[in-house]
Amino acid sequence: MVIDFSRQLHYVWALLPEIILCVSGMIILVVGVTGRYREAHLAVEGELEPGRSDDLGWLALLSLSLAAVANAWLYGVTEVGVNSMIAVDQFRLFSNWIFLLAAVLGILISFAYVYRQRLQAGEFYALILFATSGMMFMAGARDLIVVFLGLEVMSIAVYALTAFNRRDRKSAEAGLKYFLLGAFSTGFLLYGIALVYGATGSTNVAVIGEIISSGEGSRNLLSAAIALLTIGFAFKVSAIPFHMWTPDVYEGAPAPVTAWMSAAVKAAGFVAFLRVLMVGFDSMYPLWYPILWWLAAITMVGANLIALVQTNIKRMLAYSSIAHAGYLLVAIAAANETASAGMLFYLLVYTLMNMGAFAIVMSVSHHSEKRLYIDNYVGFGWAQPLLGIFLTIFLLSLAGFPGTGGFMGKIYLLLGAAESDLWALSVILVLTTVLSYWYYLRVAWVMWMKNPEVEGQYDRITVPLPMRLALLMSVGLILYVGILPSGTLEFARASIEGLGNFGGGLLGQGP
Amino acid sequence: MITEALVLSAMIFVLGTFGVLVRRNAIIMFLCIELQLNAVNLAFIAFSRLMGIDGQVFVFFVMTVAAAEAAVGLAIIISVFRHYETVNVDRFKLLRW
Numbered sequence: 001m002v003i004d005f006s007r008q009l010h011y012v013w014a015l016l017p018e019i020i021l022c023v024s025g026m027i028i029l030v031v032g033v034t035g036r037y038r039e040a041h042l043a044v045e046g047e048l049e050p051g052r053s054d055d056l057g058w059l060a061l062l063s064l065s066l067a068a069v070a071n072a073w074l075y076g077v078t079e080v081g082v083n084s085m086i087a088v089d090q091f092r093l094f095s096n097w098i099f100l101l102a103a104v105l106g107i108l109i110s111f112a113y114v115y116r117q118r119l120q121a122g123e124f125y126a127l128i129l130f131a132t133s134g135m136m137f138m139a140g141a142r143d144l145i146v147v148f149l150g151l152e153v154m155s156i157a158v159y160a161l162t163a164f165n166r167r168d169r170k171s172a173e174a175g176l177k178y179f180l181l182g183a184f185s186t187g188f189l190l191y192g193i194a195l196v197y198g199a200t201g202s203t204n205v206a207v208i209g210e211i212i213s214s215g216e217g218s219r220n221l222l223s224a225a226i227a228l229l230t231i232g233f234a235f236k237v238s239a240i241p242f243h244m245w246t247p248d249v250y251e252g253a254p255a256p257v258t259a260w261m262s263a264a265v266k267a268a269g270f271v272a273f274l275r276v277l278m279v280g281f282d283s284m285y286p287l288w289y290p291i292l293w294w295l296a297a298i299t300m301v302g303a304n305l306i307a308l309v310q311t312n313i314k315r316m317l318a319y320s321s322i323a324h325a326g327y328l329l330v331a332i333a334a335a336n337e338t339a340s341a342g343m344l345f346y347l348l349v350y351t352l353m354n355m356g357a358f359a360i361v362m363s364v365s366h367h368s369e370k371r372l373y374i375d376n377y378v379g380f381g382w383a384q385p386l387l388g389i390f391l392t393i394f395l396l397s398l399a400g401f402p403g404t405g406g407f408m409g410k411i412y413l414l415l416g417a418a419e420s421d422l423w424a425l426s427v428i429l430v431l432t433t434v435l436s437y438w439y440y441l442r443v444a445w446v447m448w449m450k451n452p453e454v455e456g457q458y459d460r461i462t463v464p465l466p467m468r469l470a471l472l473m474s475v476g477l478i479l480y481v482g483i484l485p486s487g488t489l490e491f492a493r494a495s496i497e498g499l500g501n502f503g504g505g506l507l508g509q510g511p
Numbered sequence: 512m513i514t515e516a517l518v519l520s521a522m523i524f525v526l527g528t529f530g531v532l533v534r535r536n537a538i539i540m541f542l543c544i545e546l547q548l549n550a551v552n553l554a555f556i557a558f559s560r561l562m563g564i565d566g567q568v569f570v571f572f573v574m575t576v577a578a579a580e581a582a583v584g585l586a587i588i589i590s591v592f593r594h595y596e597t598v599n600v601d602r603f604k605l606l607r608w
Binding site: 194 | 517524527528531537540541544547548550551554555557558561562563565566568569572573576579580583584586587588590591593594595600603
C-alpha cells in the first residue's frame, strides 16, 4: 500500500499501531470500572481471586499483539511526500518492536503485583498502553510538535504510574519527584524547540536539517537550542548530571513500573534524540559532539562508581540503568550507521535483560516492596536453582559477559565508536564495564557462595504463569542474540538505512 | 518588537527556572514550571510574527499539554499531602532527594 500524506485519511493508516493502543487503552479503562472489576481493589488482602484483574491484563496483551500485527503490516507500506509529520520508516518500526516487547514483558510481570497490592487493574494496564503509544509517537516523529506530544503522552502516563500505589508513601513521593523534575525538563526541551523554530522557521526535522546544512539560520540561536534540547533529553534518559530523580523514582515506584519504565522510557528518549540529532542537526556535528562526549563519559564513570556502594537492589539496578544510558550516549556521540544500529540492538537487549532482572527481584520480594536488599539474596541460588541461574544470566548480560546479548551490544557500540575515532571514549566504556563487573557479580556471589542464615526463607517464592512466560522469553532472547547476533544486527542495520546523513566522521578526534 | 518580546520571554524562563531550584513548596515549584511553559509560548508567538502560523499552532498544543499535566500533577501533590500533611519537598525523609 502507498501512503500519501497529502491525503488526511492516510495518516490513520500510518498511525495504526498507535491508534489501536489508544482505543484499546480506553476500552480497558471503561471495562475496568464496570461491574465485577470495580470492587477488585477494595477486597481484603488475600481474599481476592487473581482471575479478576488478570482478565484485564490479558486484554491489554491482546491489544498489544494487535498493535504488533499493525506494526508488521506497516513494513509493506511505502510513503510518498517526505516532509510529513509522521515517518513510516524502518527505524520507527524497529523502535516500535522494542516498545511493544517492553510493554508485553511489563504487563506479564505485573499480574501478581497488581492483585497482591490491590491496584486498580483497569487504570494500570490502560496507562501502560497509553504510555506505549506515546513512545511510538516519539519514535515516528518527524516534526518537533509530534516529538513533544509523544513525550508528554508518555510522561504524563508514567507520572501517574509512578505514584500509582496510593497506600505507599514512597510511591507518592517518587511520583512527585518524577513529576516535578520531568515537567521541569520539558520546559527546557520546549524552549529549545522554540529557538529552533525561531532560527529556521520550521518545526519539521527534515526541513530543519536542510535549512541548517545550507548555512542559513542564526548559529547562536541554534547552539542555544541544541544545548536546551540536550538538557531536555538527558533528563528523560537520565544521564549524569541530570540523573538525580532516577534512583529515588526507581526505588519508590511500584516494582513492575520500575522494570518497564527503566527500559521503555529510556529507549523512547534515545530513539527520538537520535532522530532529531541525526536528521535535524547532522551538519552541526562538530558543535554538539563534545557535549555528548562529556555527557557519556561522566555518566559512565559516575554511575558505575555510585552503583558500587548500593545495598538496595532496586537502587543498584537504577544506577546500573544510568550507566547503560552512558554506554548508549557513546553511540549518539559517534553518530554513524554502525553506532546507531548498535544502539537499537543494545536497547533491545537492555530491555530484555533489565526487565528480566527486575522480574526476579519482584519474585524474591513476594510481589510487594519487601526484601529488596542485596543481603536478602544470601543462598538464594541453591534454594531456587532455576531462578538463580536466570538471575545470574541477566546479571552477566548486564555486565556484558561473552555469550550473552549484553556482550554483543557493547561490542557493536565499541565498533561504532571506533568508526568515528572516539578512542578515549571507547577506553572509558571498557574500563567502566570492568568496574561494573564488581557490583553485578557481587549479587551473584552472595547468591551462590554464601550460606543462608535462615533455612527455608525462599520456600514461599511463587512465580505465576505470566511471569514464567516473561522470564523464558527474556532468557531465550538474550541467549539467542548473544550466541547468534547476526540476524538481529542485520535487522537493526536495515532499520537505520535512509534515516539521515549522520554527522559522525565530519571530525576526526576526541576533544 | 521581537527582540523585546524574546528578552521578556527569556527573563520569565530564567525566573521560572530559578523558582524551581530555590523554592521548596511543591505547588510553588509547579507554578514556576508553568511560568517556564508560558515563557516558551511567548517566544513561539514572537517568532511566529516572522515565521508564519506554525508557532501559534504549537502554542495551543503546549497549553493543552500543560492543562493535562496540571491535572496529573495536582493529583500527585494531593496524594503526597495525604501521607505527609505537607507539600514541602525538604520534609520527605524516606527517599533521599
